[in-house]
Amino acid sequence: MTKEYKTIVEISGPLIFVEKTEPVGFNELVEIRTGDEIKRGQVLDTSDEIVVVQVFEGTGGLSKASAVKFTGDVIKMPLSPGIIGRVLSGSGRPRDGGPPIVPEVERDIIGAAINPASREKPRAFIQTGISTIDGTNTLVRGQKLPIFSGSGLPHNDVALQIARQAKTLEGAESFAVVFCAMGITNEEAQHFMADFERTGALERAVIFLNLADDPAVERILTPRLGLTTAEYLAFDLDMHVLIIYTDMTNYCESLRQMGAAREEVPGRRGYPGYMYTDLAIQYERAGIIRGKKGSITQFPILTMPGDDITHPIPDLSGYITEGQLIVSRELHRKGIYPPIDIRPSLSRLMNSGIGAGHTREDHRAVSDQLYAYYAEGCDLRGLAAIVGKEALSERDKLILEFADLFERRFVNQGRDEDRTIFETLQIGWDLLANLPEAMLTRVDDKYIQKYHPKHAGSAKKE
Amino acid sequence: MEVGKVKRVAGPVVQAVGLKASMYDLVLVGEEGLMSEVIGISGNKHVIQVYEDTSGVKPGEPVKETGAPLVAQLGPGILTSIYDGIQRPLTILAEKSGDFISRGLFVDGIDHKKKWEFKPIVKKGDVVKPGQAIGEVQEQLLIKHKIMVPPRMKGGAIKEIYSGNFNVDETVAVLEDGTKITMVQKWPVRQARPVTRKMPPTIPLRTGQRVIDGFFSLAKGGTAAIPGGFGTGKTVMQQTLSKWADVDAVIYVGCGERGNEMADLLHEFPELVDPRTNRPLMERSIVYANTSNMPVAAREASIYTGMTTAEYYRDMGYDCMMTADSTSRWAEAMRELASRLEEMPGEEGYPAYLGARLADFYERAGRAEVLNGGFGSVSVVGAVSPPGGDFTEPVTQNTLRMVKVFWALDSRLTQRRHFPSINWLDSYSLYDKDLEPWFTENVNADWNKNKKRAMAILQENAELEEIVMLVGSDALPEDQQMTLEVARMIINFWLAQSAFHPVDASCPYKKQFDLLQSILAYRDYSFEALKKGIPVDIIKNTPSKDALAKIRLVEDYEPDLKRVMAQMDSEFKAMK
Numbered sequence A: 001m002t003k004e005y006k007t008i009v010e011i012s013g014p015l016i017f018v019e020k021t022e023p024v025g026f027n028e029l030v031e032i033r034t035g036d037e038i039k040r041g042q043v044l045d046t047s048d049e050i051v052v053v054q055v056f057e058g059t060g061g062l063s064k065a066s067a068v069k070f071t072g073d074v075i076k077m078p079l080s081p082g083i084i085g086r087v088l089s090g091s092g093r094p095r096d097g098g099p100p101i102v103p104e105v106e107r108d109i110i111g112a113a114i115n116p117a118s119r120e121k122p123r124a125f126i127q128t129g130i131s132t133i134d135g136t137n138t139l140v141r142g143q144k145l146p147i148f149s150g151s152g153l154p155h156n157d158v159a160l161q162i163a164r165q166a167k168t169l170e171g172a173e174s175f176a177v178v179f180c181a182m183g184i185t186n187e188e189a190q191h192f193m194a195d196f197e198r199t200g201a202l203e204r205a206v207i208f209l210n211l212a213d214d215p216a217v218e219r220i221l222t223p224r225l226g227l228t229t230a231e232y233l234a235f236d237l238d239m240h241v242l243i244i245y246t247d248m249t250n251y252c253e254s255l256r257q258m259g260a261a262r263e264e265v266p267g268r269r270g271y272p273g274y275m276y277t278d279l280a281i282q283y284e285r286a287g288i289i290r291g292k293k294g295s296i297t298q299f300p301i302l303t304m305p306g307d308d309i310t311h312p313i314p315d316l317s318g319y320i321t322e323g324q325l326i327v328s329r330e331l332h333r334k335g336i337y338p339p340i341d342i343r344p345s346l347s348r349l350m351n352s353g354i355g356a357g358h359t360r361e362d363h364r365a366v367s368d369q370l371y372a373y374y375a376e377g378c379d380l381r382g383l384a385a386i387v388g389k390e391a392l393s394e395r396d397k398l399i400l401e402f403a404d405l406f407e408r409r410f411v412n413q414g415r416d417e418d419r420t421i422f423e424t425l426q427i428g429w430d431l432l433a434n435l436p437e438a439m440l441t442r443v444d445d446k447y448i449q450k451y452h453p454k455h456a457g458s459a460k461k462e
Numbered sequence B: 001m002e003v004g005k006v007k008r009v010a011g012p013v014v015q016a017v018g019l020k021a022s023m024y025d026l027v028l029v030g031e032e033g034l035m036s037e038v039i040g041i042s043g044n045k046h047v048i049q050v051y052e053d054t055s056g057v058k059p060g061e062p063v064k065e066t067g068a069p070l071v072a073q074l075g076p077g078i079l080t081s082i083y084d085g086i087q088r089p090l091t092i093l094a095e096k097s098g099d100f101i102s103r104g105l106f107v108d109g110i111d112h113k114k115k116w117e118f119k120p121i122v123k124k125g126d127v128v129k130p131g132q133a134i135g136e137v138q139e140q141l142l143i144k145h146k147i148m149v150p151p152r153m154k155g156g157a158i159k160e161i162y163s164g165n166f167n168v169d170e171t172v173a174v175l176e177d178g179t180k181i182t183m184v185q186k187w188p189v190r191q192a193r194p195v196t197r198k199m200p201p202t203i204p205l206r207t208g209q210r211v212i213d214g215f216f217s218l219a220k221g222g223t224a225a226i227p228g229g230f231g232t233g234k235t236v237m238q239q240t241l242s243k244w245a246d247v248d249a250v251i252y253v254g255c256g257e258r259g260n261e262m263a264d265l266l267h268e269f270p271e272l273v274d275p276r277t278n279r280p281l282m283e284r285s286i287v288y289a290n291t292s293n294m295p296v297a298a299r300e301a302s303i304y305t306g307m308t309t310a311e312y313y314r315d316m317g318y319d320c321m322m323t324a325d326s327t328s329r330w331a332e333a334m335r336e337l338a339s340r341l342e343e344m345p346g347e348e349g350y351p352a353y354l355g356a357r358l359a360d361f362y363e364r365a366g367r368a369e370v371l372n373g374g375f376g377s378v379s380v381v382g383a384v385s386p387p388g389g390d391f392t393e394p395v396t397q398n399t400l401r402m403v404k405v406f407w408a409l410d411s412r413l414t415q416r417r418h419f420p421s422i423n424w425l426d427s428y429s430l431y432d433k434d435l436e437p438w439f440t441e442n443v444n445a446d447w448n449k450n451k452k453r454a455m456a457i458l459q460e461n462a463e464l465e466e467i468v469m470l471v472g473s474d475a476l477p478e479d480q481q482m483t484l485e486v487a488r489m490i491i492n493f494w495l496a497q498s499a500f501h502p503v504d505a506s507c508p509y510k511k512q513f514d515l516l517q518s519i520l521a522y523r524d525y526s527f528e529a530l531k532k533g534i535p536v537d538i539i540k541n542t543p544s545k546d547a548l549a550k551i552r553l554v555e556d557y558e559p560d561l562k563r564v565m566a567q568m569d570s571e572f573k574a575m576k
């Protein structure tokens, strides 16, 4: 099995083609040796005649004289508690000058699917301290909630603020962080690292770094290694894990390159037809398993090419993840931070994490009402620009004003401002109180009686 | 049975030589015997799709024939089960292999050891036909499972028939010619089960959703598509329908979608009570959960497995509803497999037979006279997930050619949190005319009239809104301003319906009617008032109008509605 072959017949982009081998298994780990250097790859296609291998660390430096060894095993990630605090490369080798990970266990990085019947329904509210998340797009433990952004927008700051402030209401149990960088710049990576260091998060973090100048194919490996690590921390070591990976757009570009190298029939806009399934295999590795203490909550970050949400990368992601937070260029230009546009944003698991027993009974109603008038207000801006504010009806003027206030008071907050959910709901009520009560059609009267600033005083006396 | 050899492995597709298997036969690939299906034969090569992960499979490994296609096991014990796409019970997989699904596990679709009490309903000497029921098993507290002569058996006179407790493999009856009948049937999932004849759709399928029942209703045995971009409400709608539809059995197929959604459903259904029977919803449900990260070939099969179980319960004379979330993921599974076969791709890389497959699938729906006599139905609701929310893509287009009801989800409505985000101008139901008599007879003589009035108001509203975008609403004549207001009421007080509201999640026909009737009454009052020269701003500010907004949230709404309508009457009378 450990025989070496020197029968490379073709090297093409990230692929090598090897012939005259003994039977080789699909997905097997491959080692390619050139002199002292060993690169790793994986079998993509295997037959009697030829074996196709994708090389993760790039094919630069390989030649027909390189020796190929098929290991007879799939790729595995070495894991032990000692991995916490380590900085690794995008292919899992130490990048912090430390020793290799001495494994207690080794896990197949392909990751079998969690049996849907073994999943626990996620419903523990996570307070991020950010109103546009907690109030209107609530995150729960075990959710996968990506940030869709554009280049030059402060998505990293938002992600970091979430990582810093996230806690459940029961207490400040802290998350372990797994951070996977895929093709981001050194400067961006430093920004993350400095923040982790400043807040002490680094001590309970595992970092995988594949930077812009590292091989692109390696990026196919990075999230798989990160997620395998996250599963170990969550389901072996009982930790609550927050995994941030950025930038999924770079990951998808690598997939596209691989597809092109294999001369596959491309799907939409040149991306492989299996990209949905491939992304799902990553994103679905979030959640909670019944009877286990830990959990995996995912924060993938992706930049939408040309700010286009219908581009296949955000589109397919949105079809898999449990919602999305949209960072808006328009709000950013207005100087609003975090520039999260709630209208196209969504948290699909919000409902199970809010309400009596989780946050507060009026949460859903407040959120729905805020949404309805903010969306209407945004539409009215277009109208006001054409016909002038004066031509609007009284009702419309109120809503227009509401939308402006909403952005300034509810959306806008400080980079270190950590609002409790009750503060967030209070801001919501204060804004709604500017509208006549009869306009609050989404809110049950009993909540108006109890929480509307005009009545709240009397309710408290009871 | 032949044993062939693996020649090539690329993802879920394997090529093998040395087999005699036919198209769609089940074969077992590799040392682990991974469940697989023949999907192509060319020359001496068989092309095989594998229902499980193929990591580690090598050229030279054996491929064993089974001599039969992929079948569903049909018998008592299917209800309440949760399966993967090839009918393996997920709870049993979890017992065998833990929380993560591993490979090479064979598990029966139903429990072959469990004893069921079989009660014969025919006697010795009776002549039975294929499809005819010979006995019954109380499968759930309120659901009787008919034990039928398999459709492909010849039938004949009963020589022996037993009563008592049996497992599904034990003989419960013997025919004159010696044929033994058990309580399990095996049916190839890709073949439609036969019926005596298909019937026209004349009975609505009640969903409790005003926009559907009131505007775009589905018939029992009908087909509907819900296309929409991500987050527009496809899944919530399918779950809502599965909860409130007035059918006997629900087959929910989670085809290439989220694991947490399945967890949610599996968590909710045993706890929620079917209002028709007061029993847990789970007792009438069958769930197929082949999530997006589970093997694509099993995803491709899940639609057929689900349909076959739905047909089986239809054959007992039940009304069944199958929901598939999402048929686009099914189509993509076809595309993924086709591209590995290096087939000539059609539009957007989908195989050229995409349209034909979709057609075959939707053709299996319908209300029918079943072989047992009596009637049963399979209604199908398919979610469609168009890339970029663009309905011109091939899956949406091919689906719309087949289905009779189109619920177009609209992301502009989603952004305002108007749910269900079914666009009331683009959607349609081709059952409209067929169902009108039923509503007149069973709900109210004015049902259809009110519906047409409301739709006309919304149509006019859409035209007026275009003008408003140019000149503002204050520039409109007063009657048109009033129309805008009434349309807003129809939209916000009637079409909007939260799936999560404890009361409003499901709305009975009578309440649907009363609510719309009251809005139309307000409209009549206000136009009357306008004629008398009362300014529109005064009319719009009637307190009873705002009170109407919340009637739908009240369970026992009739006294409240009566009070509000009386108030409205006096408010308008007082206007000068």
Ligand SMILES: Nc1ncnc2c1ncn2[C@@H]1O[C@H](COP(=O)(O)OP(=O)(O)O)[C@@H](O)[C@H]1O
Binding pocket: A346, A347, A348, A349, A351, B228, B229, B230, B231, B232, B233, B234, B235, B236, B237, B419, B420, B421, B497, B498, B499, B500
């Ligand atoms: N009928 C409804 N009532 C209330 N909320 C809804 C309704 N339909 C959808 N939603 C909201 O929209 C979100 C997305 O809906 P979902 O059905 O998951 O979308 P899709 O399946 O189209 O991606 C849900 O999480 C829920 O918050």
Ligand SMILES: [Mg+2]
Binding pocket: B234, B235, B236, B257, B325
């Ligand atoms: Mg969905």
